[in-house]
Amino acid sequence: MRYPFSEVEKKWQSYWEENKIYKTNLSKKENKLYCLVMFIYPSGAKLHCGHWYNYGPTDSWARYKKLKGFNVFEPIGYDAFGLPAENYAIKTGIHPYDSTMKNIEDIRVQLKNMGNMYDWDSELMTCVPEYYKWNQWLFIQLYKKGLAYRKNAPVNWCPSCQTVLANEQVLADGSCERCGTTVIHKNLTQWFFKITDYAEELLSGLDKINWPEKTKLMQRNWIGKSTGTEVKFKIEGHEEDITVFTTRPDTLFGVTYVVLAPEQPLVEKLTKPEYKEQVHAYLDSVKSLSEIDRTSTTKEKTGVPTGSYAINPVNGEKIPIWVADYVLATYGTGCVMAVPGHDERDFEFASKFNLPIRKVILAPGTKEEDPLNEAYTEVGKMINSGSFSGIQSDKGIDALSDFLEQEGKGKRKTNYRLRDWLISRQRYWGTPIPVIHCEKCGEVLVEEKDLPVELPYNVEFSTSGKSPLTTNKEFMNVTCPKCGGEAQRDPDTMDTFVDSSWYYFRYLDPHEHDRMFNKKLSDSWTPVDMYVGGAEHATMHLLYSRFIHKFLRDLGMAHSDEPFSNLIHQGTITNQGAKMSKSKGNVVNPDVFISKYGSDVFRLYLMFMGPYEAGGDWSDTGITGVDRFVQRSYDIFLRFENSVINNPAPDKFDVRSLSEEEKSVYRKINQTISKYDEEINNFRFNTAVASLMELINELSKNLEACRPALQSYVLERFACLLAPVAPHLGEECWHMIGKKGSVFEHANWYAVDPEALTVDRVTVAVQVNGKLRATIEVPAENDQESVKALAFSADAVKKHIDGKTVVKEIYVKNKIYNIVVK
């Protein structure tokens, strides 16, 4: 009989929902396990295979933990604000609120068909005032602590569309994706969160969490701590100094020019009148270049002199000041001292513009008069460096730093590559910023009692250069909370990463009215025990949420230092080599597979495809394999359900009393539990499913020859192994053998009988010079001498050692016997 997946899945889904099987008792914190997937971004109308790949296997892991006795909390929600809904509105005229709500409804239906054990009472979405009110509250707290501030920052500006573009909307050649016009950078006053205040702790905290090493490494590099020295260069004919940051003060005597980033405010002041035209033309030419292009080491260096000169603080030398786009305004001071002899980029630049290249570090084994054909960036003996000549350059770093500090010409400094978090968006579909601008009082916070600042429904999307919110006068025009005079709301909205940086707290009680979240619950349920989501979030979402978590801790609202104790990245499911996304039009809709094979088969297939953290290119060949597995499993239960119902299983069997077939089955079921346990626990679903396939192969062959009590022993265990990876089938099989209720209602995990796993004979590979020549069977208890005798007596081995001298023998117990001959 065909396994009636459709009926079975519907039946159990209703049973789960009616009996609230997955409602987590949050007041009970013993054995708590908070299992979280990155919430859903409902920009497409439907979930695609990539979503399933994230949610299905993670749910199987959570179910496995539930069977093992954990009190599991597995919530789901929607990260509902963001750019795509707004672009969709511009294109179609459908309001973002309407399209988003419709999408969420459709997605909810799909999620219910997946049959995951979500606690639906905790469902949340970010685009409703009851949620985003707390983004505004958070903003206010950050502001009060001096961690929210405004400054100028560039945006992508399309001069033709008169609008701000996201990086994604700028094509590779720097043109606007809508009209093809070259996009330029334009400065706007924007809000920032001061994440850099937490840079040091964001770095050191990484040592305390169990995250993939690669993710921690990416965050370390992103934060980019470097210790060095700030050095002041006087400017000829100016009061002001140029301050540069360098990690190599030992090369100061080799500085032959100074470079300013094009955006550095000093550029305007230092450019001599006769150089203005050239410099302005240069600044215009770099306006449209991306940072990636500018810092590319393969791109030819460009730059212009300002006509001004700086004075090298260590030798008083007069050196030219240039402007070049390979220096970024966002790192350090936006000014660098150029040492062409010992920095690759400076070498290239100096070579091109005929600036002097001076050797001040001598590479070991070279002479002072040898020409420098490329920058030497390693340690060596300092030369041409005044009184510092002769010392090793790594010692020279400290020596020069000390000297500069004593002379008041420099100061040791720790720099971070990490930049403050720009949260302003000149868009509609996001959280309004709770600030009012008053001509008299300046920027004034909205009072907490007046929150939320509700996002108005009626705005115009296609406007010229202004945030859409400015088109709603009723929203914009307010009275100043301080002076009562006429004032205006801030027209921008917040980056959606603000929403996602604290949602895991909110799940615990998403309808809480008076607080951001319930502290009592969060103290017992956070940090999140297992967080599963894409590696593409390594440096942004996963860093922002760590920052906000630490900030909330400092407010006394959270008791832990880190939000996510354990982290796993599922791989990306690509289609035709590209990440699935609606904009690329390459999404694979899972619904067709669900209606053809059922949710369990689809989930099993995703798990079986390959290593969870690798992902892969989508292909449905092979789904029939797991479909067959499900059918064969069902068949086994159909065949033996009656003998199981009438024959209760003992806790264990005496191995010696079993027949050969029984022994084989008994061993296999115990081996499978042991292997499966280890694999699922570590998110290795593919090999866990493979172990079940091996089990079903064994059972098809030998279960019939087993006594009913052993059949019973095997099948109740098998049903529990099926339940996490194929929950509907697991429930059904559990029922077929006479069990009551849901298998997930109680801890249901069986201990392994260690007796069943012991073997008395093992196979040892015999190698000659590392090449396999024979295999021999030996007792598991053996010594080298007894194995040696057998190894040397094998014909294939004799053939390869005859007439040669044995020089070495290596025995790795119960694995390899290697004979080395000459």
Add this chain to the structure above:
RNA sequence: GCCGAAGUGGCGAAAUUGGUAGACGCGCUGGACUCAAAAUCCAGUCUGGUUCACCCCAGGUGCCGGUUCGAGUCCGGCCUUCGGUACCA
């Protein structure tokens, strides 16, 4: 460019501390069952050579080199593909 990964049969992959490369599955080939088909079951399936066949021999984990008794695994140098690069999330 920079940061982080990955590359193994016809295909998805396995091999957890360096120890028998290819578990499990797809596909394919042959067979059984059937009037026939589907479904199911059984057997075979890394490549080349030799052989009726079993065996046996040689080669083989992106490329080049190294360490080791032994390398898919460790080291150095490349190539290709993917993720991120601060306004997609």
